[in-house]
Amino acid sequence: METMQLEKKDFFYEHQFDWDKCRHIVNDFQSVTHCHHYMILTTQVAEDADFIDGTKILITTMEDTAYRVLHHYYTKHNITELWEKISIAEQYYSAFGLGQIKFNHVGEYSATVDVLHSHIDEGWIKKWSKRNKPVNYIGRGFIQGVMCLFNDKPIRSYWSEETKSIVKGDDKGEIKTWLEWE
Amino acid sequence: MVGVGVNIMQGNIDREKVISEFSKRDVRGNDEGLIPEYNVLLNQLPTEFWNQFNERISTKVNPEFKKEAERLLYNSAREYGYHTGWGIITSDEFKSVVGPMIKDEPEDILHGAYALFTAWGWAKTEIVELDPGKKMIVRAYDYYESDVVKYGKSPKMSTYMIAGISAAFMDLAYGGEYPKGFNKYDCKQTKGIECGDDFAEFVVTSKQEQNNW
Numbered sequence: 001m002e003t004m005q006l007e008k009k010d011f012f013y014e015h016q017f018d019w020d021k022c023r024h025i026v027n028d029f030q031s032v033t034h035c036h037h038y039m040i041l042t043t044q045v046a047e048d049a050d051f052i053d054g055t056k057i058l059i060t061t062m063e064d065t066a067y068r069v070l071h072h073y074y075t076k077h078n079i080t081e082l083w084e085k086i087s088i089a090e091q092y093y094s095a096f097g098l099g100q101i102k103f104n105h106v107g108e109y110s111a112t113v114d115v116l117h118s119h120i121d122e123g124w125i126k127k128w129s130k131r132n133k134p135v136n137y138i139g140r141g142f143i144q145g146v147m148c149l150f151n152d153k154p155i156r157s158y159w160s161e162e163t164k165s166i167v168k169g170d171d172k173g174e175i176k177t178w179l180e181w182e
Numbered sequence: 183m184v185g186v187g188v189n190i191m192q193g194n195i196d197r198e199k200v201i202s203e204f205s206k207r208d209v210r211g212n213d214e215g216l217i218p219e220y221n222v223l224l225n226q227l228p229t230e231f232w233n234q235f236n237e238r239i240s241t242k243v244n245p246e247f248k249k250e251a252e253r254l255l256y257n258s259a260r261e262y263g264y265h266t267g268w269g270i271i272t273s274d275e276f277k278s279v280v281g282p283m284i285k286d287e288p289e290d291i292l293h294g295a296y297a298l299f300t301a302w303g304w305a306k307t308e309i310v311e312l313d314p315g316k317k318m319i320v321r322a323y324d325y326y327e328s329d330v331v332k333y334g335k336s337p338k339m340s341t342y343m344i345a346g347i348s349a350a351f352m353d354l355a356y357g358g359e360y361p362k363g364f365n366k367y368d369c370k371q372t373k374g375i376e377c378g379d380d381f382a383e384f385v386v387t388s389k390q391e392q393n394n395w
Contacts, residue, residue, distance in 0.1 A: 017205040021324045022306040024205070030229045032326060033209050033302040035222040037265045038343075041258035042235065048254060049239055051247070057238045065231040094215030097225035101215075117214040123223050127265075 009087035012077065013095055028076075029069055036123025043120060043135060055137050060156070062141025063148075066092075067155050070146055082106065082150060089146040098138060101175075108151045108179065113143055115173030121166035130169055134162035143177050153179070192293040192308060194285045200294060203279045204301035220276070221269035229303075229326035236342055237330050252342065259346025264364050267347070267354050271295060288355040289314065295351055296320070305344050305382075315356040315388070320348050322382040328375040335378035345369045345384055352386045365389075 016025045024031045046054035070089060079085055086103050093101050099118040105111060115121075120136050140160040147158045157179060164174035190198050209226045211217055217224035236255055243251040270276050271291055280294035289312060296307050305325030312318050327341045349369035357363025369386045373379040 013210060015208065022201065022205075022300045022303065023324070023326065024226075024303040026226065026228075030303075030326060030329075031226050032229050032232065032304060033224055033226050034232070035220070035224050035262070035266050035269075037222060038258070038262040039225060041262050042232075045239065045254045045258050046235075049243070049251060052239070052242050052244075052251075054239065057242070058235060061231060061235045061238060064234065065228055068230070069228060094211040096227055097209070097211045097215065097217040097223070099211075099215040100213075117216055119216060119223055119225055122216070126223070 007083065007087070008091075009079070009084045011088055011091040011095070027069070027073060029072070036119060037127065039120055039138070040123050040127055043124075043137060046137065058137045059141040059144070059160075062138045063145040064155065066142040066145030067148055070149055074149060085146070085150050089142075089150075093139075093142055098142065101139065101143070106147070106150055110176065110178045111143070111147055111150075113175045113177070115139055115164075115166065115175060118166050118173055121173065124167050130167055132168055134165035134173075135167045136162055136165065136173055136175070139173070140175055140177075143175050147177055151179075156180075192296070193290045195280065195283050195290055195293040195297055197293075197297040197300070197308070200280055200283075200297035201301040204275075204298050205303075220266075220273040222266055229329065232343070233327060233330050233340075236327075236340065240338070240340070240342075255342035256346045259343045260350045260369075261346075261364070263347030263350030264353055264361075267295060267350055268360050270298060271354070292318075292351060292355045295354075299347070304347070305341075307344065317388075318348070318352055318386040320344075320384040320386070322375075322384070325375070325382060328382070331376040336374075336376045338377075339371045339374045339382075340376050341371050341374055341382055341384075344382065345371050348384045348386050352388075356388075 014027055046058035079088055090101055097119055100116040102114045102116060103111060104114055118136055120138060124135055144158045144160050148155055158177050159180050160175055160177040162175050164170040166173045209217060209224055240251050284290040296309060300306050305322040307320055307322045310319050310321050322344055327343055330340050349367045352367035353363050357366035367386050367388050369384050371384050373383040375382055
C-alpha cells in the first residue's frame with residue numbers, strides 16, 4: 001500500500017464569466033451557484049422518489065460529475081501520483097462548497113474518509129434540525145467517483161456507506177467505500 | 183455587455199451593473215469547505231450535476247408518475263427560490279449593490295433579483311411583462327437547463343428550476359409577509375429552447391386568479 005504524504009498539492013481554480021451567455025466556467029466546466037436549500041430539497045426529492053431508487057440516482061449523478069471533473073483536471077495538470085490525486089480531490093470537494101473531507105486510508109479495495117464539515121449536513125440542521133438517518137449522498141457519490149480515478153478503475157466500481165453522520169449528531173461524518181465484486 | 187435580447191435597464195435597476203458586480207465574486211469554499219454568503223450556504227457545482235439528476239428523475243419514472251416526479255422537481259425549486267430569494271434580498275450584499283437603485287417597491291426588488299439570477303448563472307432572464315400582484319411573464323434567452331437537449335427538440339419542457347423560482351419570486355414580491363406568503367403563485371412554462379423555441383417563457387399568475395378561470 002502506498003504511504004500517504006501530508007504535503008498539499010497546489011490546486012488551480014480558474015473562473016470565467018461568459019458575458020454573452022451569462023454562464024460561469026470553472027476549470028473548463030460550466031458551473032452554477034446554488035445553495036443549501038436547493039441541495040437539501042433535491043436530496044429530499046431523491047428520498048421521496050424511492051419508487052425509482054432516487055437516492056441511488058443522486059449518488060451516481062454526483063459520482064459521474066466527480067469522475068468527469070477530476071479526470072479532466074488530473075489529465076490537464078498531469079496529476080499521476082496517488083497522494084497528488086487525493087490532495088486535489090480533497091481541495092476540489094471544498095472548492096465546490098461541499099465541505100471538508102480527509103481521506104484516512106486509500107487502497108484498491110477500500111477507503112475511509114472523515115467528513116469534517118458538510119454542506120448538506122450543516123445545511124440540513126440549519127433548515128430542519130438533526131435527524132436519525134444519514135443524508136450525505138452527494139459526499140458518497142463524490143468519493144465513489146474519485147476512488148475510480150485513484151485506482152484506475154471504470155466508473156461504478158465502488159459503493160459506499162456513511163458510518164458516522166453530522167446530521168445524526170456525530171462530531172464528524174465518516175464514509176467507508178469498497179470495491180464492488182459483482 | 184449583457185447581450186442581445188436583454189434590456190440594460192429594468193425598472194430602475196441597472197442590470198449590467200448588478201450582473202457585473204455579482205458575477206465576478208469568487209464563489210468557492212473557505213477553510214472549512216463552506217460558502218456562507220447571502221444568509222445561506224452556497225455551492226458551486228457543474229451544471230451537468232443538476233441537469234443529470236433532473237433528467238434521470240423525470241425520464242426514468244413510469245409514465246403514469248411522470249407528472250408527479252416533475253412536480254417534485256418544480257416544488258423543490260419553488261421552495262428553494264422562496265427561502266433563498268428572501269436570503270438574497272435581505273442580505274448586506276444585495277442591499278449594498280441593488281439597494282441604492284430601488285425606487286419602486288417591490289417591482290425594483292424583483293428586477294434586481296432577476297439580475298442576480300442572471301449573475302449566478304441560473305439563466306439569462308428578464309421580466310417582459312409585469313402586472314403587479316397579478317401576472318408576470320419572464321423570458322430566458324440562455325439557460326443551463328436547456329443543455330439537456332443537444333440535437334432536435336424535446337417533447338418535454340425541462341426548466342423546473344427557473345419555473346419554480348419565478349413562482350417563488352412572485353410570492354416574495356406580492357404573496358405577503360415572509361414566510362407566510364409561500365405558495366400563493368404558480369408558474370407555467372410556455373416555451374423552451376430545449377423544445378426548439380428561440381427562448382423560454384414563463385407565465386406566473388396567482389393561484390386565486392387561476393381558480394377564477
